[in-house]
Amino acid sequence: MLLVSNSAFNIFHFRKSLWKMLLKEGYEVIALAPADGKEQGLKDAGLRFVDLPSLQQYGNGPVSDVLLYRTLVSKYQELQPDLILHFTIKPNIYGSVAAKKVGIPSIATITGLGTTWLNGVLLRKITQMLYRYSLPASNVIVGQNAHDLESLQKIGVKANEWQLIPGSGIDVNEFAPTAPVVAASAKQFLFLGRMLIDKGLEELFNAWHQIHHLLPDAHLLLVGELDPQHPRCIPEKIWQAGIALPRVVYHDYQEDVRTYIDRSQVVLLASYREGIPRSLLESMSMGKPIIATDVPGCRELALPRKTGWRVPSRSSAALAEAMLQAYRSKPEELTQLGNNGRKLVCEGYSEAIVTQQYLEIIKELLR
Incomplete structure (x- = not known):
């Protein structure tokens, strides 16, 4: 299993439930992301980490994005995973197309349409165009709320399969109320x-x-x-x-x-x-x-x-x-x-x- 995101932090914290489950099921898990200090935590947990500095959170324009796409194609050919799970906007866009090019099935998880949907007409139109082109290359498109999936469908995104999965999963034992629960005013x-x-x-x-x-x-x-x-x-x-x-x-x-x-x-x-x-x-x-x-x-x-x-x-x-x-x-x-x-x-x-x-x-x- 290859998990791809725009930061090691994102995979370490927000995908922890997923990679813990994959490891428990006996899969080899590889994390592909820019190193940011959290890669050691991933390694300690049993994941293999591959640094990809060009997969940065904040883009520098179309030239760097074309280079990123080519780099992803090369990495996917080199790593040859059985399945790729993409998270965050650039992996979802360029990673989905790269995975299809090299013949590896992939899942695109949309964790929100916030920034690009809210800010600037030009940016929104460009992002929507990229989504229409790239997301159909993935085998499954996962959304965290129904409204996001409906928004993608309204702009013309076609999917092989839509799935609604509510969030990234909370460990309810780790995040549990303090015992005993003491009622208090809102201070x-x-x-x-x-x-x-x-x-x-x-x-x-x-x-x-x-x-x-x-x-x-x-x-x-x-x-x-x-x-x-x-x-x-x-x-x-x-x-x-x-x-x-x-x-x-x-x-x-x-x-x-x-x-x-x-x-x-x-x-x-x-x-x-x-x-x-x-x-x-x-x-x-x-x-x-x-x-x-x-x-x-x-x-x-x-x-x-x-x-x-x-x-x-x-x-x-x-x-x-x-x-x-x-x-x-x-x-x-x-x-x-x-x-x-x-x-x-x-x-x-x-x-x-x-x-x-x-x-x-x-x-x-x-x-």
Whole structure:
């Protein structure tokens, strides 16, 4: 099995459930990605790692993409895997075509259509054209939410087979509520993720600016990477103004986020679009109610009066109102929302469910 992504980090963290299952089933697993420090963890786990620096996250134009395609063809011919699993946009586009050229079956997993669907008409049209051309070369197209699959179908993408697999799989034993569960008022709100404008950080800061004086003993905690090189990184001016607000606390990327989830009462994600956000799944698995936007990938998880609050995208006022409602909720109400959320994850988004779906597709392709 060959897993291809735009970073070793992506394979190490987000595909862990998948490669753990593949290793357990007796497959040899190779990871093909740019080295970024996480490759040693993959090697220690029993994977073979092949460095591919040209498969970078942020592209440099059509010439580099043509060279990337040729490099992938060469690597696939050299490695000769039985099956290739592509993740992230460039592997899905160029890897699918390269795999077909060398006669190796492949699976393209669409983990979200966010950045390219949201930003810039020209970029969106180019990406849609590339998807229409490349994705039919894969044997199976996997989407993490139904809306993304429908969006691809609407722009004319033809598939040999469509599959809906809800996320990358959560280890519900690793992300479990602290025992005993102690009901508490909402005194700490947590945002967990990369510091990108598309995650709704500007709206979150605006909401906190509107209500922080009404929540004198509450804090807003931000945990995740701030990467100025990312094309959608939150602008410096907005970032500095946001973290300067009262009782806003920022922590950089954390290898283990469970401590931060555990000591928060409500987890927020005001994203403009998602696949299935892992930050919400992990938090719900730990029994935390959520506030999230009514967009693909989030609306499936944020069930009003059941798992938390669902608010319109790009609305600071609605987000502020939901935070106020959470703050004013009784501890037992928050506990019940959290229990419902964990039940939802266990029954629909656990790694056992996700990996079994992948395993069935893989075995069918190998047959």
